[in-house]
Amino acid sequence: MLMLKQLGFLFNADLCIGCRSCEAACINENKTPAGVRWRRVTPTSENSFLSISCNHCDSPECFRICPQKAFSKQRDGIVMIDNGLCDGCMKCLPVCPFEAPQFDLRQRKASKCIFCHERLKQNLLPACIEACPTEALQMIDLNKEIPEGSVRTIPGFPDILLTKPSIRFYPSQAGKRYFIQD
Amino acid sequence: MSKAKIVIFRNVCPRNCYNTCSLLSYVQEGKLLKVAGDPQNGYTQGKLCAKGYASTEFVYSPERLRFPLRQYPRGSGKWQRISWEEALTEIAEKILELNQLYGSNLAIAYNKCSGNIGLLHYAVEGMFNSLGAHTKPRGNPCLAAGQDAFIYDFGKALNPDPEKMADSKLIILWGVNPAYTAIQQIKFINKARQKGAKMVVIDPIFTVTAAKADLYIQIRPGTDGLLALLLAKILVEEGNYDQSFVLKHTWGFEPFLNYLRSNNLQDFLSQVSHVTGVRPEAIWELASLLADSKPCSLWVGFGLQRNTNGGQNIRAINALMALTGNICLPGGGAYYLNSNLDYFPQNLLNHQGPGGSHKQSRQVDLNNFASDLLNLKDPPVRLLWIANRNPLSQDQNLNKWRSLLSKLDLIVTVDLYMTKTAAMSDLVLPAASHFEEDDLNLSYWHHWLTLNQKALPPFFEAKSDLQIARELTAKLNKLSPGFSNFPFELTAEDWLAKEFTPQVLKLYGLQNWEELKDGPRKLLQADPPWAGRTFLTPSGKFEFYSAHAKKNNLPAIAKFKWPQTSSYPLRLLSPQYLLSIHSQSGWLSWFEHDNLGIVKMHPADAAKRGLLDGNQVKIFNAYGSIVRKIQITASVPPGVVVAYQGGEDPLNTLIVNAFTDMGANQNGTNNIAFYDVYVECAKGR
Structure with missing residues (x-):
């Protein structure tokens, strides 16, 4: 499929x-229910962090494994999930290196970050990016330009080879x- | 999704916090759908902290109190829903009964603090003033020592505009962790760093902020003033200070110089290095940064004045900033807090009782409240009203509190949640959230003023402090005409309008207060506040030597007092945590709150005690004990343990009769030395 865009994230661990x-x-x-976390901040050491959601991969494993074909990749690169098609088989959960699909126990369905695509239509940034007070998290189009000096992964980030996040x-x-010496 | 129209209201977070974020509330059919940061606030710029984004949970939590409740027996957990009518009648009848018995209202007391710092929450003080003489607290538990230090040195605590930190060449964050407590400031710091500024963090704890610094210097708690004095000595001896500034715009440099010269540099250096734990090469590096980089912004946190040497620490650091002339440079300055609240008449706080009679009130020390109240006789206090506060978690002398509470006839607590304090009360009244009331908020840090609009109908039967004051007054006056002079007919909007004197309107460039409905406004002030080089001290200069301090039985110049020793070997620090403020918001279910249950300890201290990571430990001293899970980490220095405030087993159990050296000048009493607390840890419960 021809991708017009590949929307994604730029994460500055220093910021x-x-x-x-x-x-x-x-x-x-x-309005995700309790226990469903589309985005998570996790420490990589006591004072450094990662903020991870669905990475709208180039080769999404969720897309490949889902028997219901509930996942689709849009022409802007966003990996969508069709709630109506998901039958709650949970096969997508273990294959995603980023724990992006989250299981809602009450609905018995998976859900995940959909890049706030409704906000994008209104020219608004995804909520997470808008909220970041230090601009550590930004939106990029990887088809357009790879930010200068950026790297593919950093320590603590899950494997990127399989899915190309x-x-x-x-x-x-x-x-x-x-530090004070003993 | 309903098609009903979404209405956007302007609100502001009323927590006791540097950020004071302006926010927008999206409301549909009286329900809060979501919040967003208000981009019109140039400081908070459309961003909120995690707690702020969790507003819908704060408002609609199943834990939130819905109705007035009565508990009998006290502390039993046997709660009964009652009506407001019943609650207010019971309170009013008790007030009148005590008044008849003693011929005054001195048996009635209140305790209030910073749970909501909106201006209309002074309705609590206004309501009590309206009764005439009563028993009232005075003091500030939190930041008074540092405030006095600024008053002795500058004449007043006046922050430069923190947005101007972006123009600094050197930013020193001394005992402050904005990554947890002031996330909105980070962008201004980063802006300066993008232009080449260096960021230095001096802190006992290797915080998230410290991890981001160009230079991090770990220091033993409470020894900050000593390091500042050594730096001052180095700058003076090397001639690296602003001699012309010092000559023209400071007072008492000679005695300060003599004090600095009373030690030989090498001896002093090794002594300071030994006491503070800071290696000489770090001290030299910092001294050379101070000498070479101007303008420099230096921000002192509240933590380093929360000890018995707190005010002196701040005075020593201020002296360092004056010596280098940075206090008057645009893009530089000494940051602590602003005093913008002083511009407002604060009509509710200053409401006069009948014939000024409230001035005959008994004043008790807010920071020694339970002890002081227990000592009162003729009459003893028998009714206590608690609002905007959770003293059973956040005050010191908790055992005294327990004994006080056992002696009172009636304890009324107004809160949104069943706090430790509410759980020990007879009557609990449900408080409105900031989305359910009108208010006006300004920050003690940045310069923006935000109107808080009533965006939601009350949550069940919750009421604002002002509404409670109005209704209780009406009840009292119905039972005993003319008993209170509280103008209960005035609405929240009436009280808001009264805050906007011509001077206030001018200071914020407003034609009328309703303009705030279009967005927050910034104080129009010259910056930095001391750019005109005129200070508000008796000499009109920056005072290295303060006769004012001397008159208050303090050293005239910043002097370092050697720390107290204790038979308990570990010093307990209890800074703010990212996801709670004091005991507030520590329960928000959007987050896990593991940190509330932990204590951080240096590996060497853990090894000495045979403790392993994850062990349950008892933290104790002569006053009591608490239980935490140990996290072994080199982010805390040897001899120091760190735990967080709030939660089910409050660490304030361990804090008794700890007072700072200053605070009484401005706030009537010295504040609490929350960080001058010594403990031991052992495995088990």
């Missing part, structure tokens, strides 16, 4: 302060540190 505004803004916007990174840089 992320782990404040979790992105995570809460996602719930605020999408649409995310690029700027790694964090450590400053000079003087």
Whole structure:
């Protein structure tokens, strides 16, 4: 399929302060039920973080494995899930390296980040990106331009070889540190 | 999805927090659908923190109190729903009974703090003033020592505009962790860094903010002033200070210089290095940054004044900033807090009782409240009203609180949730959230003013502090005509309008207060506040030597007092956590709250005690004990443990009679030395 765009994320680990505004803004916007987290901030060490959602992969495993063909890839690169088609078989859950499909126990269906595509239509950024107070999380179109100096992965990020996630990174840089000696 | 129209209201987060974020509420048929940051606030710029984005949960949580409740016996957990009519009648009858018995209202007291810092929440004070003489608290538990330090040095605590930190060449964050407590400030710091500024963090804890710094210096808690004095000495001895500024615009440099010269540099350096734990090469590096980088912004957090040497610490740091002339440079300055609230008449707070009679009130120390109340006789206090506060989690001397509560006739708590304090009350009244009331909020940090609109109908039977004051007054006056002079006929809008004096309108460039319905407004002020080089001290200069301080029985110049020693070897720090403020919001189910149950300890201290990561430990001292799960981490220095406030087993159990060295000048009493607390840890419960 010809992709007009490949929308994705640029995550600057150096700017992320782990404040979790992105995570809460996602719930605020999408009204996901308790336990369903389309975006999660996780520590990679005590003071550095990753913010991960569906990465709208180039080769999405969810798309490949789903018997109901509930997943589709739009021409802007967004991987969508059709709630009506999902029968709750849960096969997509273990194959995604990013734990993007989340299982809603009450509905007995999977759901995931759909890149706030309704907001995009109104020229608004996805809720998580809009919320980020340090611009650590940004939207990019990987078909257009790869941000200069960005890298494909950083320590702590799951395997990228299988699915080719649409995310690029700027790694964090450590400053000079003087700790009290024992 | 309903087709009913979505209406957007302007609100503002009323928490005791640097950020004071302006927000937009999306409301459909009286229901809060979602919130967004208000992009018209130039400081918060359309962003909120995680707690702010969780507003729908804050409003509609199943834990939220819905109706007035009566508990009998007190603390039994046996609650009964009652009507407002019953609750207000019971309270009013008790007030009148005590008044008849003692011939005054001195047996009636309230305790209020920063649970909601909106201006109309001063309705609590207004309601009590309206009774005439009563028993009222005075003091500020939190930041008074630092505020006094700024008053002695500058004449007033006046922040530069924190947005201007973006123009700094050197940013020193001293004992402050904006990644947790002031996330909106980070973008201004980053802007400066993009232009080449260096960011230094000095903190006992290797915080998230520290991890982002160009230079992080770990320091032993409470020794900050000593490091500042050494830096001042190095700058002076190397001639790296602003001599012309010091000569023209400061007072008492000679005695300060003599104090600095009373030690030999090498001896002092090794002594300071030993006490603070900061290695000499770090000290030299910081001194050379200070000498070479201007303008410099230095932000002192509240933590480093929460100890017995707190005010002196801040004065020493201020002296360092004056020495380098940074306090008057655009893009530089000493940051602590602003005093913008002073511009407002605060009509509810200052409401006069009948014939000014409230001035005969008994004032008790808010920071020693339970002890002071227990000591009152003729008459003893028998009714206590608690609003905007959870003292059984957040005050010190919790055992005294328990004994106080056992002695009172009637305890009334107004809150949104069943806090530790509400659970020990006789009557609990459900409070409105900020979405359900009109209010006006300004920040003690940034310069924006936001109107808070009533966006939602009350949650079940919740009422605002102002509405409660109006209704209780009406009830009292019905039972005893003329008992209270609270103008209960005035609405929230009436009180809002009264805050906008011609001076306030001018300061914010407003024609009328209703303009705030179109968006928040920023204070129009010259920046930095001391650009004119005129200070509000007695000398009109920055005072290294403060006769004012001396008159208040404090050292005239910033002096370092050696820390107290304790038989308990570990120092307990209890800073704010990312997902809660004091004891508020620690339960939001959108997040896991593992941090509330942990204590962080250095590997060496854990090894000494045979503790392993994840062990349950008892943290104790002579006053009590709490239980936490241990997290072993080199982010805390040896000899220090870190735990967070709030939760089911509040750490304030361990804090007794801890007071700072300053605070009384501005706030009537010294604040609580929350971080001068010593403990031991052992495995088990």
